[in-house]
Amino acid sequence: MALKIRLSRGGAKKRPFYKIVVADARSPRDGRFIEKVGTYNPMVTVESGLRWTLDEERVKHWLSVGAQPTDRLVRFFADKGLVAKAAKPEQTKKPQPKAKAQQRAKDEADRAAAAAAETASAE
Structure with missing residues (x-):
């Protein structure tokens, strides 16, 4: 029982x-x-x-x-104080965008980095 x-x-x-x-x-x-x-x-x-x-x-x-x-x-x-404190479960990963959205974000970051490097070299 x-x-x-x-x-x-x-x-x-x-x-x-x-x-x-x-x-x-x-x-x-x-x-x-x-x-x-x-x-x-x-x-x-x-x-x-x-x-x-x-x-x-x-x-x-x-x-x-x-x-x-x-x-x-x-x-x-x-x-x-009657029982041991239960351990918290591990945090799960946050959901990631789909592959096309990840690629688009990566391309935008690359373009922004290239533009920043270009302005830095121009100065």
């Missing part, structure tokens, strides 16, 4: 409130769970202590048993 530590959404429309739960990975997001280990209220300011509440001992227990936290919770648990 694969266990996940994840957020389960509650609250009203446009006023979310999340429970931090341990659940079977196959169960629905807001469905059946094994244990509630905390809450998250995104409507409260960041400075407030009520934004996140967490039973750290239970989280440590579930992590030791093999429960996998979601990406959002990994970031939060890393701030609390």
Whole structure:
């Protein structure tokens, strides 16, 4: 049985409130769970202590048993010191223009360099 530590959404429309739960990975997001280990209220300011509440001992227990936290919770648990901070993925290369556009840009750069060299030699 694969266990996940994840957020389960509650609250009203446009006023979310999340429970931090341990659940079977196959169960629905807001469905059946094994244990509630905390809450998250995104409507409260960041400075407030009520934004996140967490039973750290239970989280440590579930992590030791093999429960996998979601990406959002990994970031939060890393701030609390419960898990190692996840490494950021490498930046991907920016998309390059097609071959004709690259050739056109190269030709323009060559012309500009030749014009600059010509004006420099004329002076």
